[in-house]
Amino acid sequence: MKAAVLRGKRDIRVETVPDPKVEPGSVVIKVRACGICGTDLHAYRLGDKVGLIMGHEFSGDVTEVGAGVADIKKGDRVVAVGFRPCGECYWCKQGLTARCTNMKLAGEHFAGAMAEYVLVPNAGLNRTVFKITDAVSYEQGATVEPVSVGSFSVRRSKIAPEDAAVVIGAGIIGLGIVQVLKAVGVKKVIVAGRRASRLKAAKISGADMVIDAAKEDTVAAILNATNGLGADVVYECAGQQTTYDQALQIARGGGKVILVALYEQPITWKPITATNKNLTMIGILGGHFTSTLEYMNAGKVNTKPLISHTFSLDKAPEAFRTQADAPDAIKVMLKM
Ligand SMILES: [Zn+2]
Ligand SMILES: [Zn+2]
Structure with missing residues (x-):
């Protein structure tokens, strides 16, 4: 063969x-x-x-x-x-x-x-x-496999429909998360990314708001969109020092930061930032196939x-x- x-x-x-x-x-x-x-x-x-x-x-x-x-x-x-x-x-x-x-x-x-x-x-x-x-x-x-990572991330975040979600990074994993968030009925999904084609795909995937991180101030735009409170759940799918720092800044007090990206390089951070805000940090490795297939078979994820x-x-x-x-x-x- x-x-x-x-x-x-x-x-x-x-x-x-x-x-x-x-x-x-x-x-x-x-x-x-x-x-x-x-x-x-x-x-x-x-x-x-x-x-x-x-x-x-x-x-x-x-x-x-x-x-x-x-x-x-x-x-x-x-x-x-x-x-x-x-x-x-x-x-x-x-x-x-x-x-x-x-x-x-x-x-x-x-x-x-x-x-x-x-x-x-x-x-x-x-x-x-x-x-x-x-x-x-x-x-x-x-x-199904890349989207299953999104499905697993959303399940582990235990997000509620009225929560504000931010997805940082609009590659296939981030976009899969956007589609699963919409499939489970989350009303406010904001995506920050750097490439025009991916931001367009984010909109088609159901994002309520997209931020061009190459041109806009991501943190200011998200605080502005959430009445200054920040997001209930942030899915960090970009894996950079900058995006990690942003995730901690835009999560609201008591919010969750879901670490989905596979960081290729070590980063530095001050744990006190997370402590001061009572953040919950969740690492993701793995996927959830059955729920992903349910969404796809039902046409909720495309x-x-x-x-x-x-x-x-x-x-x-x-x-x-x-x-x-x-x-x-x-x-x-x-x-x-
Ligand atoms: Zn893969
Ligand atoms: Zn084993």
């Missing part, structure tokens, strides 16, 4: 590799769409996963079902998780595999889904494999406007360059 393999720094090649073979407990999926994620880009920039097939945000059709797998049939349209818990740590032994401290990820530790076929081990319906209805396209299905570019698998090198460099890129998708 054909697959997009990392061969070095900014060097993706489409190569012919052996097809995956079905194993007991696993399924093989004919991949139909696979998105490029920040983790893929990270490996692409560093060139540190040489020889590995990239990609973990995917959808497709089940083509083979291994012995012992119930409820999943050949021909099912599905999305599947790209991570594998270790099965041996404290959390795995208690059955809480989502909290595994030694989680492995497709395209980072083992063969990913930027290929014609992918093997999903430990296949279980509504556990690692989820069906999508005909209302959800393969491309949308491939965005990620079509967030898919900025689509390429065939053969064009994987160009797709990676686009996701890494194009200012108007939001989610770049490969279609097989």
Whole structure:
């Protein structure tokens, strides 16, 4: 089969590799769409996963079902998780595999889904494999994983409909949060971002107000929009020193700051800022697939406007360059 393999720094090649073979407990999926994620880009920039097939945000059709797998049939349209818990740590032994401290990820530790076929081990319906209805396209299905991070963030924030929410950073994760916030009925959602195409996508996603952080004073604009009180919940999805500082400034006294971004660099901060305001800080790692699929199946979340570019698998090198460099890129998708 054909697959997009990392061969070095900014060097993706489409190569012919052996097809995956079905194993007991696993399924093989004919991949139909696979998105490029920040983790893929990270490996692409560093060139540190040489020889590995990239990609973990995917959808497709089940083509083979291994012995012992119930409820999943050949021909099912599905999305599947790209991570594998270790099965041996404290959390795995208690059955809480989502909290595994030694989680492995497709395209980072083992063969990913930027290929014609992918093997999903430990296949279980509504556990690692989820069906999508005909209302959800393969491309949308491939965005379930990034949006699931938003869904998990919103759940953990326990936001109420009358709360004012601010999302800092209008990439796919921030935009997914905006859509989930609107899906659960939050009335006031403000987005701060720096790229015109993303701010436009934020509006289409239901944001009540957008702030161009490249031109406007984000803190002043948000305080102004919240009667000087600040936001009840701030979702920090940008991962910079500036945006972290802003998040603490714009959260109201007693408010919550949800740390969604994966900070690539260390930052400095004064804990007293959070103490003085009685802030609750919540870190996010993981996603909530079932609620995301419910919103998508019901049409409450529609990620079509967030898919900025689509390429065939053969064009994987160009797709990676686009996701890494194009200012108007939001989610770049490969279609097989
Ligand atoms: Zn991802
Ligand atoms: Zn584990």
